[in-house]
Every structure is written in C-alpha cells, then in structure tokens.
Amino acid sequence: MKAAIIGGTGYGSIELVRLLNKHPYMEVGSVVSNSQAGISFSDVYPHLSNIIVQPLETFNADRLSEENDIVFFATPSGVSSKLVPKMIEKGKKCIDLSGDFRLRNAEEYESWYKHSPADGKYLKQAIYGLSEIYSEEIKTASLLANPGCYPTATTLGLIPIVKKGFVDEKSIIIDAKSGVTGAGRGLTLTSHYAEINDNVRAYKLGAHQHIPEIEQVLQDETGKEIAITFSTHLVPMSRGIMCSMYMNLKDYISTEDVIEIYNQFYEKHPFVRVRPVGNVPTTKEVLGSNYCDIGLHVDPRTNRLTVISVIDNLVKGAAGQAIQNANIMNGWDERTGLTDIPLYP
Known part of the structure; x- marks a missing residue:
C-alpha cells in the first residue's frame, strides 16, 4: 500500500517517513510540499540520502489518488480542512495529524485555533483516533482525526481513573512539559537556541488549543462536564512529553489499587505500560x-x-x-511497524 504524506518537510512528516520505511504493508508513495516542490527530499533532510529518492511534489488530488492508497496530512492547522475533502471524495482513507477535525464544535475550533473550521459534513464524518480508546470506531473510519500530542499523554493517563468515578472532576490539574519539536520546525523567538537552552518557559496559560480536545474526550468518556487546569511548558530537549497530573480522590484508595485499575484497563493494549509502585517513568524511556x-x-x-x-x-x-491507526483501519495488528525498542540512553 502506498502512502502519500502531505506537508512533507515538517517533523511529523519526517517521523512518518522513518516509520513507514520499515512497515511491511505500507511504503512512502508521494511526498507533498508546495513550498519546496521539485526539490529532492534529501536536499532538505540529508539523512534521507539514498533512502527517499523521489522529489517533493505539489498537491494534485487527481495524481495523488491515482498513485496512493492512503493519505497522511501533516500540515499546519487550517490547511488540511481544505485539502482532506478532495481526497475523501476520491475514495481515499485520510489520517489528519493537525487539529482541523478533532473538535466536533466548529465554533469552538474557530475560537481556539483562530482558523475557519472544516465543513460540518466532514467534522461529522471524522473519527477521533485515540487508538486505545476508540479502536472499534477506527476500524471503519475513512477520515481519522489523529489526537494531539498533549491530549494523547493526558487522556491516556486520566481516563482509567476518571471513568471509574473515583476522582473529583473539578480538581484536575495538568502540568505538561514538551521538548521543542512540539513547537514545529519553523523558527520563532521562543524556540531559538539562546532562548530555550538552560531555560524552562511556561506558555499559552489557559489558552492552549489542546484544552478543549482534552475536555471533549474526558466528557465523552464520563458523560460529565469537565473543566481542567492545563499549564504547558517548553523544556530544553528535542523531543518528549511529560504530563504530571494531580486530582483529588473522592474516597481513599491505595496506590496498589489504582495501579491494578490501570493494569486491567490497558491489559490488551501493548503500547501503554503501567509502572509498578514507586517506579516513575521518564521521557528518555520512551524516546x-x-x-x-x-x-x-x-x-x-x-x-x-x-x-x-x-x-x-x-x-x-x-x-x-x-500509523497505529492506519494499522487498525486496515485490519492489521496495531503493532505492525511500531515495535521499536526505545532509544536509550
């Protein structure tokens, strides 16, 4: 199966290339970058020399649909909402890594993302792709909204205990820290080396676009209105996210009992690993x-x-x-092409 990657020069796209290169059932087909079309991929990323040899292309729905079977959109927010419908109408499965199809409420999207929302027809069609929670819905999806990085870490960490009803939902505080690749490849003052090195910076306090996404998932899973306190920070490392989350319990329950709840919840999900008592994970252990x-x-x-x-x-x-979602959509083992041991040290 050939996979097209739209938005070919960002960090998400390069990671797609790395993972697809060793996938047994998918391979990189077309790579689209309107801003650098005609340039060899290895001229942009020399580490891909002799690996990805095709030149970058412009977006052409007819040509892409003829040459590819599935389409990954790794574009900035506000772009895929315009391009995805063209590929859906060609009968192609689409996986969008931006935020354009994550929020069901169009007005909420416009308020948080400051872009015009996607057509309501496609918002209704989109399936939210939190793999461990919505695998049954993902199996039949043709348009999949891949979750954000912060929402993935937070909701996977919160859902088992919040869904049990053991937590005071009004008390949830999330202290989130991300490596600088989370800000994208474009250079800004806050991601400049002199600004980020030896520094920790809080940003978008109370205004991060992932807030409504996290709340939407938690509300879907509990049936309750939930408002979180969500604080994000940039830390001086390239990649990785740590979310430290604090919440009041309604009644006392031991650490051992909480761990058992999580182990039971994720026992059939190979990509979520629950640590034993006294063992706290670090970002390098999942790198x-x-x-x-x-x-x-x-x-x-x-x-x-x-x-x-x-x-x-x-x-x-x-x-x-x-790619985990693409595996589920195509009826393959969700681990296919994703069994790498974390890089350590």
Whole structure:
C-alpha cells in the first residue's frame, strides 16, 4: 500500500517517513510540499540520502489518488480542512495529524485555533483516533482525526481513573512539559537556541488549543462536564512529553489499587505500560517509540492522586499513533511497524 504524506518537510512528516520505511504493508508513495516542490527530499533532510529518492511534489488530488492508497496530512492547522475533502471524495482513507477535525464544535475550533473550521459534513464524518480508546470506531473510519500530542499523554493517563468515578472532576490539574519539536520546525523567538537552552518557559496559560480536545474526550468518556487546569511548558530537549497530573480522590484508595485499575484497563493494549509502585517513568524511556508509560502515586496525607504520563511527542504523539491507526483501519495488528525498542540512553 502506498502512502502519500502531505506537508512533507515538517517533523511529523519526517517521523512518518522513518516509520513507514520499515512497515511491511505500507511504503512512502508521494511526498507533498508546495513550498519546496521539485526539490529532492534529501536536499532538505540529508539523512534521507539514498533512502527517499523521489522529489517533493505539489498537491494534485487527481495524481495523488491515482498513485496512493492512503493519505497522511501533516500540515499546519487550517490547511488540511481544505485539502482532506478532495481526497475523501476520491475514495481515499485520510489520517489528519493537525487539529482541523478533532473538535466536533466548529465554533469552538474557530475560537481556539483562530482558523475557519472544516465543513460540518466532514467534522461529522471524522473519527477521533485515540487508538486505545476508540479502536472499534477506527476500524471503519475513512477520515481519522489523529489526537494531539498533549491530549494523547493526558487522556491516556486520566481516563482509567476518571471513568471509574473515583476522582473529583473539578480538581484536575495538568502540568505538561514538551521538548521543542512540539513547537514545529519553523523558527520563532521562543524556540531559538539562546532562548530555550538552560531555560524552562511556561506558555499559552489557559489558552492552549489542546484544552478543549482534552475536555471533549474526558466528557465523552464520563458523560460529565469537565473543566481542567492545563499549564504547558517548553523544556530544553528535542523531543518528549511529560504530563504530571494531580486530582483529588473522592474516597481513599491505595496506590496498589489504582495501579491494578490501570493494569486491567490497558491489559490488551501493548503500547501503554503501567509502572509498578514507586517506579516513575521518564521521557528518555520512551524516546523514539510508540509507548506511553504511566506512573501512579496516591498521597494518603492529602488523598490526592498523581499520574505521570510520558510519550515521545513525534511518535505516540503524532506519526506513530497515525500509523497505529492506519494499522487498525486496515485490519492489521496495531503493532505492525511500531515495535521499536526505545532509544536509550
């Protein structure tokens, strides 16, 4: 199966190329970058020399549909909403790594993302691709909204205990930290080396576009209105996300019992690994992999649960989960092409 990648020079696209290169059932077909069309991919990324030899292309729905079987959109927000319908109408399965189809409410999307929303017809058609939670819906999807990196780490860390009803839903606080690749490849002042090195920066306090996505998933899973406190930080590393999440328990439950709840919830999901008592995951322990590692601790003094969830933002938070979803959509084992051991050290 040939896969087209739209938005070919961003970090998400490059991670798709790396993972598809060793996938047994998919291979890179067309790579689209309107801004650099005609240039060899290896001229943009020399590490791809003799690996990806085709030149970058412009977007042409007719040609792409003839030459490819599935389409990954790794474009900035506000772009895929215009391009995805053209490929859907050609009968192609589409997986969108941007935020254009994640929020069902068009007005909410416009408010948080500051772009015109996608056509309501396609918003209704889109399936939210949190692989471990919505696999049954994903199996029959033709348009899939790949979750954001922060929402993947947070919701996988929260859903098992929140869904049980053991948590005061009004008390959820998320302290999230990301490597600088989460800000994309374009240079800004905040991602400039002199600004990010030896520094930790809080940003978009109360205004991050992933807030409504996280709340939408938690509300879907609990049937309750949930509002979170979500604080994001850039830290001086290339990739990785750690979400430290704090919430009050309604009644006392031990750390051991919470871990058992998570182990049962994720026992059939190979990419979520729950740590034993006293074992807290780090970002380096999932680097380059599609794993989400979760550590848990109940403080009996405050009756507050701490959940630590870590992912690689470019793999489980983007390209890896997109391929995991493609596997599910095509009836393959969800682990296909994604069994890499994390890079360590």
